[in-house]
Amino acid sequence: MNADLATWLRAQLNADEQWVGCLPTDADYERCAVTGSLSINHMRALRVVTDTWKADLAAKRRIIAGYEAAEKYAEVDKWDASNAGVAAGLWQAVIDLASAYADRPGYQPEWAPEA
Numbered sequence: 001m002n003a004d005l006a007t008w009l010r011a012q013l014n015a016d017e018q019w020v021g022c023l024p025t026d027a028d029y030e031r032c033a034v035t036g037s038l039s040i041n042h043m044r045a046l047r048v049v050t051d052t053w054k055a056d057l058a059a060k061r062r063i064i065a066g067y068e069a070a071e072k073y074a075e076v077d078k079w080d081a082s083n084a085g086v087a088a089g090l091w092q093a094v095i096d097l098a099s100a101y102a103d104r105p106g107y108q109p110e111w112a113p114e115a
Helices: 002-020 026-035 040-075 081-099
Strands: none
């Protein structure tokens, strides 16, 4: 189940990343500045959203990768109580991240965070 959730969540992040490509680029900002079609404050706001969205996706991927690394570490008999706690905490983070996508196809009820 753990690998299924991590794989599913990574697919959701990939889908979100496609939307990031629809957000304005540096060239779009420059064109808007020249034509005056957007105020400088609107351009700054769009830039913040774009940069934040990219950083958010990267952070979520690092959390998933951290969990997967902790699981692999356990497979080579290097598991102890502190590693178990780290893996459990990262797993809970993956569950919480996935819950934001609960309305998407493929989400399993057993992945829902405990109330």
